[in-house]
Amino acid sequence: MGFFSSSTQTIPNSGEIPNHIAVIMDGNGRWARKRFLPRVAGHKRGVETVRALVKTCAKQDVKYLTLFAFSSENWRRPDDEVSFLMGLFMDALKREVAKLHENNIRLILIGDRSRFNTELVAQIEASEKLTAENTGLTLTIAANYGGRWDILQAANKMMLQHPKKVAQFAEEDLTPHLAMYYAPEPDLFIRTGGEKRVSNFLLWQLAYTEFYFTDTLWPDFDDEAFQTAIQSYQQRERRFGRTSEQLTHS
Ligand code: IPE
Numbered sequence: 001m002g003f004f005s006s007s008t009q010t011i012p013n014s015g016e017i018p019n020h021i022a023v024i025m026d027g028n029g030r031w032a033r034k035r036f037l038p039r040v041a042g043h044k045r046g047v048e049t050v051r052a053l054v055k056t057c058a059k060q061d062v063k064y065l066t067l068f069a070f071s072s073e074n075w076r077r078p079d080d081e082v083s084f085l086m087g088l089f090m091d092a093l094k095r096e097v098a099k100l101h102e103n104n105i106r107l108i109l110i111g112d113r114s115r116f117n118t119e120l121v122a123q124i125e126a127s128e129k130l131t132a133e134n135t136g137l138t139l140t141i142a143a144n145y146g147g148r149w150d151i152l153q154a155a156n157k158m159m160l161q162h163p164k165k166v167a168q169f170a171e172e173d174l175t176p177h178l179a180m181y182y183a184p185e186p187d188l189f190i191r192t193g194g195e196k197r198v199s200n201f202l203l204w205q206l207a208y209t210e211f212y213f214t215d216t217l218w219p220d221f222d223d224e225a226f227q228t229a230i231q232s233y234q235q236r237e238r239r240f241g242r243t244s245e246q247l248t249h250s
């Protein structure tokens, strides 16, 4: 697994097509309510959007796609919605993993697995193992993930690794322990559903990411909507602290 530099330490390469896209898939409940359907119908439709987006990203040579599927705060939802989401996740894994593998896609789950039932953990582990050597798109699913949890679990591991070191830690000591150590930081962050917040997603890793917010609800986020997000990204000037003049002269 590769080691990637930090955007606050060195200037990363950024190309026409974002190397890493991170998405908060929001708006499933509202999509359903608009149609007088139960909220869970929106989650079900949302899976179709995931399937299409994965296909598009693989085709367009995006290297990393990271999807926020369930936050550490989503346990606060009604029990029946939480159970439905867990079941949906399980079914989607079972149903899709062979196809992901066929398409050379590597699947990785980030988040605290300790609250998942044993069957789901087993299914996750089997899916990761099957696709571990694949060299195409890396699809990361963030489930029971929280950005603060991630930073804290990394800090705890870092301190265990250097038991004698006190108050001398550098970024490079921490970053290998973050959940997404295997990927460069996201180039593009997309949030559907109209809210303009990060909701405890990748807090550390979004330091220099370009943000894109759209009112489109997740089940409606089709290829055209995705291409609009890419076009918006392509118009940005990523300065990483430098001046615009420095960019045009180099
Ligand atoms: C996002 O859609 C899916 C999850 C959080 C699992 P929501 O369920 O948050 O949909 P809205 O925001 O209520 O419309």
Ligand code: IPE
Binding pocket: 024, 025, 026, 027, 068, 069, 070, 071, 073, 074, 195, 197, 199
């Ligand atoms: C964020 O969506 C989490 C996921 C999409 C999985 P929420 O809909 O739960 O976010 P908040 O709580 O409204 O910010």
Ligand code: MG
Binding pocket: 026, 027, 028, 193
């Ligand atoms: Mg929401």
